[in-house]
Amino acid sequence: MKTLANARGVAVVLVAAALVLLPAAVAATGNGFLLVIGTRIVIMAIAAVSLNLILGYGGMVSFGHAAYLGIGGYAVGILAHSGIHSGLVQWPVAILASGVFALLVGMLSLRTRGVYFIMVTLAFAQMAYYVATGLDAFGGDDGLTIYRRSQFGLVDLSNKVVFYYVCLALLAATLILVWRLASSRFGLVVQGSRSNDKRMQALGFPTYRYRLVCFVVAGMLCGLAGALLANHSDFISPATMHWTRSGDLLVMVILGGMRSLFGPVLGAIALLTLEEGLSEITEYWQIILGPLLLAVVLYARGGIDGLLEGLATRRMRARRTAPEPVDALAEARHA
Amino acid sequence: MLLLIEQGLNGVQLGLLLFLVAAGLTLIFGIMDVVNLAHGSFYMMGAYFAATATAWTGSLLAGLAFGLIATLALGVAIETVALRRLYGRDHLDHVLGTFGLILFFNELVRLVWGPAGLSLTLPAWLSQSVEIMDGINYPAYRLAIVAVSLAVVAFLYVLVMHTRLGMLIRAGASNREMIGALGINITLLFTLVFGLGAALAGLAGLMQAPILTVQIGMGENILILAFVVIVIGGIGSIRGAFIAALFVGLVDTAGRAFLPDLLRLLLSPKAASSAGPALSSMLIYLLMASVLVVRPEGLFPAARK
Numbered sequence A: 001m002k003t004l005a006n007a008r009g010v011a012v013v014l015v016a017a018a019l020v021l022l023p024a025a026v027a028a029t030g031n032g033f034l035l036v037i038g039t040r041i042v043i044m045a046i047a048a049v050s051l052n053l054i055l056g057y058g059g060m061v062s063f064g065h066a067a068y069l070g071i072g073g074y075a076v077g078i079l080a081h082s083g084i085h086s087g088l089v090q091w092p093v094a095i096l097a098s099g100v101f102a103l104l105v106g107m108l109s110l111r112t113r114g115v116y117f118i119m120v121t122l123a124f125a126q127m128a129y130y131v132a133t134g135l136d137a138f139g140g141d142d143g144l145t146i147y148r149r150s151q152f153g154l155v156d157l158s159n160k161v162v163f164y165y166v167c168l169a170l171l172a173a174t175l176i177l178v179w180r181l182a183s184s185r186f187g188l189v190v191q192g193s194r195s196n197d198k199r200m201q202a203l204g205f206p207t208y209r210y211r212l213v214c215f216v217v218a219g220m221l222c223g224l225a226g227a228l229l230a231n232h233s234d235f236i237s238p239a240t241m242h243w244t245r246s247g248d249l250l251v252m253v254i255l256g257g258m259r260s261l262f263g264p265v266l267g268a269i270a271l272l273t274l275e276e277g278l279s280e281i282t283e284y285w286q287i288i289l290g291p292l293l294l295a296v297v298l299y300a301r302g303g304i305d306g307l308l309e310g311l312a313t314r315r316m317r318a319r320r321t322a323p324e325p326v327d328a329l330a331e332a333r334h335a
Numbered sequence B: 001m002l003l004l005i006e007q008g009l010n011g012v013q014l015g016l017l018l019f020l021v022a023a024g025l026t027l028i029f030g031i032m033d034v035v036n037l038a039h040g041s042f043y044m045m046g047a048y049f050a051a052t053a054t055a056w057t058g059s060l061l062a063g064l065a066f067g068l069i070a071t072l073a074l075g076v077a078i079e080t081v082a083l084r085r086l087y088g089r090d091h092l093d094h095v096l097g098t099f100g101l102i103l104f105f106n107e108l109v110r111l112v113w114g115p116a117g118l119s120l121t122l123p124a125w126l127s128q129s130v131e132i133m134d135g136i137n138y139p140a141y142r143l144a145i146v147a148v149s150l151a152v153v154a155f156l157y158v159l160v161m162h163t164r165l166g167m168l169i170r171a172g173a174s175n176r177e178m179i180g181a182l183g184i185n186i187t188l189l190f191t192l193v194f195g196l197g198a199a200l201a202g203l204a205g206l207m208q209a210p211i212l213t214v215q216i217g218m219g220e221n222i223l224i225l226a227f228v229v230i231v232i233g234g235i236g237s238i239r240g241a242f243i244a245a246l247f248v249g250l251v252d253t254a255g256r257a258f259l260p261d262l263l264r265l266l267l268s269p270k271a272a273s274s275a276g277p278a279l280s281s282m283l284i285y286l287l288m289a290s291v292l293v294v295r296p297e298g299l300f301p302a303a304r305k
Helices: A007-029 A032-057 A066-081 A087-109 A114-133 A160-183 A185-195 A197-202 A207-233 A243-256 A263-281 A286-299 A303-311 A315-320 A325-334 B002-032 B039-057 B060-081 B091-113 B140-162 B164-174 B176-181 B186-208 B218-233 B238-266 B269-294
Strands: B129-133 B136-139
Touching (some): A032 A066, A087 B269, A185 A207, A243 A263, A243 A303, B039 B186, B164 B186
C-alpha cells in the first residue's frame, strides 16, 4: 500500500468514496432500500475484517465466528428487554461478553491445530446457537424484537443516515486498529506463528498467549458488529449465529482476499451484492451461488484483492520475495 | 429401570447412526486429507431418495435399497466432478468448496421437492412394538436400525481389516504417496472410498427417514454431531469414531432424558425447566471440551506418518 497508483489503490479509494457518498446517492434517487443494504454491508464488513485478523494474519481458520455476532446482538437485545437502553452500557457489555466467550473457546481450541481447530470452533459456536434457541425467556427460537435502538444522548441511531455513518466510522476505526495491530510487534509474532510456530517458540515467544489475545480481540470486534447488526434489524434471533453465517463470513474474507487489509471489505460488498443480485434473478439463487463459491476456490485464489494485485503487475513478484515476518523478527533479535 | 433400558437403547441407536456418518467423514479425511462439509448433504439426499422411491414403488425396502444405491452413485459423481480437484489443497479451500456444495444441495432439494418436508410411513410389520424383556416394549423399527447398523459395523470391520481393498485403505491412511508410488490406482481408490463414505451417510439418513421428517438442513445437525464424534475419537481413526459415537449417543440421550429431572432436585422447578433443555444440549460440547483439555488429539489419534 506504499503507493496508491495501482489497481488495488484505485479500487480502495473508489469503494471508500462510494461508501461515504452512499447516503447522498440515496437522498438523490429516493431509493431507501439501498441504504438498508449499505448499512448491512458495512456491518458485515466489520465482522469480516475481524475474522481476517485471526484467519488471514493468524492462520486460525475459525468456523464459529458468527457466534460473536449473536452474542453481541443478544447482549443488546437482552439489556433492551430488561429496560436498559443506554448504548454506553449495551455496547461495552456486547464487546465484553463476546470477549469472554472468545477467551473460553480460544483457550480450548488453540490447543488444537488444523482440522481439529475448524471443527472445534464450529462445535462451540453450535453450542452457543443451541443455548440461544433454549433461551425461552428471551424468545427462544423465535428471537427477540428490540423496540428501542441503543441510546447515545444526542446521536439518534434511529435516524438511518446517522446510523449508517456511525457504522462506517466504526468500520474505519476497525480497519485502523487491525492495520496497526498487524504491523505491530504483536502482529508480527502472530503472523510468524502462522508461518512457523515451532521457530517462533524457539525464538522464545509464548505463541499460544499471543494467538489467544489475537483470537479474543477478533471476537470482541465481531461482538461490536453483532451489537450494530441487532440495532440495524431491530431484532435478534438464534439464526444470526447459525453456522451458515460463519460460513458466509469465511466466504467474504476469502472472496475479498485473505491477509489483505481491505480484502474482507471488498468481499463483504461482493457477497452481499451478489446475493441481492442473484435473488432478483431467481428465488433459488443459492443454486448458482454454491457452485460459484466452488469455482472461486478452485480457480481464483487470492480473491478480488489477488486479482487487483495481479493488475498491479510487477509489484507482485517483489512482494512474494519479501521476508516472512518470522525471518524479520529473527533478524531483529540477532541485531 | 424401564426408562433406563429404553433410553439406553435410544442412545445406542443414535450412537450407531452417528457412527455411520462419522465413519465416512473420518475415512475421507484419513485417506484423502479432505474436510468434507457436504457429507451431511449425502445424509439428506439418502433420505430424500428413499422417501421418493418408496412413494413410487410402494415398498419401503425397495425405497431404501434405491436410496442407498443412489447416494453411492451421487458420491462417486461428486467426487469425480468437484472433490477430486480439491485434493492437496488447503483445508480452508475444502471448507469453502464443500460449503458451496451444501448451498447447492439444499437449494436443489428446495427446487425439486419443495420447501415442505416429506414423511415416510412404515409398513405394518415394522411399526409394531416388540417385547424385548418382561414388560418392556420397544418399537420394531428402531430395533431394526440397531441391527442393520451393527451389521454395517461388522461389514466395515471385515472390509477394512480383512480384504485387499481394506488393506489399501489402511495403507492410504498411513502414507498416501507411498501407495501411489507402489503402482496402486489411487484415483480409483479415492473415488471408491468417497462413494463408500457417501453411501454410509446416505444409509444413516434413509434409516432415519421414517422416524424424523425428511427436510432441508437435516444433514447439517448430524454433520456437526459427527464432527464432535471424530474430534473426541481422534480424526482418521475408525475405532475411535465407533467408541466416541456410542459415547456421544448415550450421553446426549441420557442428558435429554434425565438432566431436567436431576436439575429439578437441585433448583426451583421454574429455573430447572428453563435451564434443563439448554444444559442438556450443551452436554456433548462440554464432553468434547473436557476431552480436548486432556487429549487435544482425541482419545484414539490415528498414527500419522
